[in-house]
Amino acid sequence: MESNHLPVAVIGAGPVGLAAAAHLLARGITPLILEAGSKAGSSIEEWAHVRMFSPWQFNVDKEAAQLLLADGWIPPPENEYPTGRELLDRFVRPLADLEQIKRHLQLNTRVLAVTRVGQDAMKTQGRSASPFLLRVIGPSGERDVLASAVIEASGTYLTPNWMGAHGIPALGEIEHAANIAYGIPEVLGRARSRYANKRVLVVGGGHSAFNALQDLVRLIQEAPQTTVLWAIRGNSLDRILGGGANDQLEERGKLGLKIRQLLNDGVIELFKNVAIDQVTSSGQGLVVKAGEKLLPPVDELIVATGFRPDLSLLAELRIALDPATQSAVLLAPMIDPNEHSCGTVRPHGAVELAHPEEGLFIVGMKSYGRAPTFLLMTGYEQVRSVVAALAGDWNAAKRVELVLPETGICNSDFDEVDDRLKASASQTSCCGTRETTPEVAPRTSPGCCKA
Numbered sequence: 001m002e003s004n005h006l007p008v009a010v011i012g013a014g015p016v017g018l019a020a021a022a023h024l025l026a027r028g029i030t031p032l033i034l035e036a037g038s039k040a041g042s043s044i045e046e047w048a049h050v051r052m053f054s055p056w057q058f059n060v061d062k063e064a065a066q067l068l069l070a071d072g073w074i075p076p077p078e079n080e081y082p083t084g085r086e087l088l089d090r091f092v093r094p095l096a097d098l099e100q101i102k103r104h105l106q107l108n109t110r111v112l113a114v115t116r117v118g119q120d121a122m123k124t125q126g127r128s129a130s131p132f133l134l135r136v137i138g139p140s141g142e143r144d145v146l147a148s149a150v151i152e153a154s155g156t157y158l159t160p161n162w163m164g165a166h167g168i169p170a171l172g173e174i175e176h177a178a179n180i181a182y183g184i185p186e187v188l189g190r191a192r193s194r195y196a197n198k199r200v201l202v203v204g205g206g207h208s209a210f211n212a213l214q215d216l217v218r219l220i221q222e223a224p225q226t227t228v229l230w231a232i233r234g235n236s237l238d239r240i241l242g243g244g245a246n247d248q249l250e251e252r253g254k255l256g257l258k259i260r261q262l263l264n265d266g267v268i269e270l271f272k273n274v275a276i277d278q279v280t281s282s283g284q285g286l287v288v289k290a291g292e293k294l295l296p297p298v299d300e301l302i303v304a305t306g307f308r309p310d311l312s313l314l315a316e317l318r319i320a321l322d323p324a325t326q327s328a329v330l331l332a333p334m335i336d337p338n339e340h341s342c343g344t345v346r347p348h349g350a351v352e353l354a355h356p357e358e359g360l361f362i363v364g365m366k367s368y369g370r371a372p373t374f375l376l377m378t379g380y381e382q383v384r385s386v387v388a389a390l391a392g393d394w395n396a397a398k399r400v401e402l403v404l405p406e407t408g409i410c411n412s413d414f415d416e417v418d419d420r421l422k423a424s425a426s427q428t429s430c431c432g433t434r435e436t437t438p439e440v441a442p443r444t445s446p447g448c449c450k451a
């Protein structure tokens with residue numbers, strides 16, 4: 001079946017999916033944007049109250065800005081830090097509302113599965129010539145749509161990690177779900193009564209945990225009986241709290257410094273080396289158990305232990321994922337926190353994001369799999385490169401057009417990883433096929449050599 005006339009499906013109308021659509025339009029390719037929520041950016045709605053740590057200049061895709069400017073959009077001040085709500089109101093929603101985008105956007109449309117017409121994951125013959133088939137569920141029930149390529153930008157916000165240290169729910173975690181929130185609840189807004197004057201344990205060592213801790217400490221001013229406990233898995237606060245004043249994203253650095261100050265002031269009680277096995281309820285509240293250690297009883301738990309990708313919808317496709325990070329194999333060494341303590345990730349694009357399934361690219365937050373530190377500007381560079389590759393413009397796909405801010409906590413391991421990547425990139429052929437690095441190489445070329 002001929003697929004050239006078909007649109008490129010974009011899964012998810014978050015900022016990266018919409019940016020992909022803008023790049024596709026700029027290259028004369030028709031997008032079909034499928035969004036599960038009733039509005040664009042519906043995952044950001046969940047953290048709309050959180051202030052971002054990157055300023056506007058890093059949060060807006062250039063191609064999308066061109067489309068918006070032509071429509072009379074006034075760009076937000078480059079150096080101001082938006083909340084999630086402001087990101088929605090001043091960028092994501094205006095972009096989704098543009099006539100050029102809106103006519104290709106299907107809201108309330110969840111992608112259930114992606115495959116290829118007449119092919120399951122096993123079948124090879126004729127595979128790359130078969131169009132993609134996406135099973136979706138929308139207001140009028142289930143249906144199938146066809147696409148020439150798929151840009152998967154569905155994010156990971158809807159699939160948070162468990163509190164349990166073993167990757168699966170801690171014993172009792174599901175049973176006590178009513179008192180466990182994942183992510184960053186709106187402690188100073190919608191969820192105020194849930195946390196005011198309560199004993200709250202925050203679990204996790206990333207920026208989401210910092211935000212939750214900071215809000216809970218603010219709540220103490222109005223609700224002085226509120227008690228804030230914090231459990232982290234590791235032993236090193238330095239690594240967790242980041243580069244501070246050395247972080248080139250100033251607000252990200254400041255957040256770490258603020259938490260350090262609150263710890264010094266004794267407003268937050270910290271528990272280190274907590275690998276949680278179980279949560280039980282005692283007469284005094286919920287008790288978290290980590291090995292032999294029992295934490296003081298609390299009323300509520302906030303779990304901010306990161307996110308993981310929902311890979312179920314891609315089960316019939318041939319994707320090559322790093323077994324640890326669940327990101328594309330070539331991207332993994334750049335983002336794997338086991339390999340380096342640096343939050344800085346070198347810009348990357350279609351080569352690093354390719355899978356054995358030609359024409360499929362996982363981009364945005366989901367491209368990082370389970371790894372942290374994804375930045376929007378990285379996602380915008382990804383889709384610029386991926387769309388160039390889909391258009392057959394391999395020179396543009398390989399070009400790097402982004403300089404990323406440093407976190408200030410890089411160590412030398414990162415440089416080694418970077419050198420390895422540079423060496424492997426030098427072995428890249430015109431199609432992006434890695435020729436001599438089997439340990440990281442996709443099994444086939446990404447199939448973007450249409451030119």
Ligand SMILES: Cc1cc2nc3c(=O)[nH]c(=O)nc-3n(C[C@H](O)[C@H](O)[C@H](O)COP(=O)(O)OP(=O)(O)OC[C@H]3O[C@@H](n4cnc5c(N)ncnc54)[C@H](O)[C@@H]3O)c2cc1C
Pocket residue numbers: 011012013014015016017034035036037040041042043044047050051052053054058109110111112153154155156157158184208313363364365366374375376377379
């Ligand atoms: C609290 C928080 C603060 C952050 N702060 C920053 C920051 O300061 N700077 C920065 O650069 N980055 C930040 N990030 C990271 C990242 O940039 C954001 O998460 C960003 O929203 C990711 O964009 P995305 O388009 O990849 O995914 P998302 O914004 O998650 O969008 C994915 C979209 O896909 C839809 N979807 C999901 N499943 C399906 C499906 N099966 N079918 C159809 N649609 C589907 C969702 O409804 C959603 O609209 C932050 C993240 C969080 C959680």
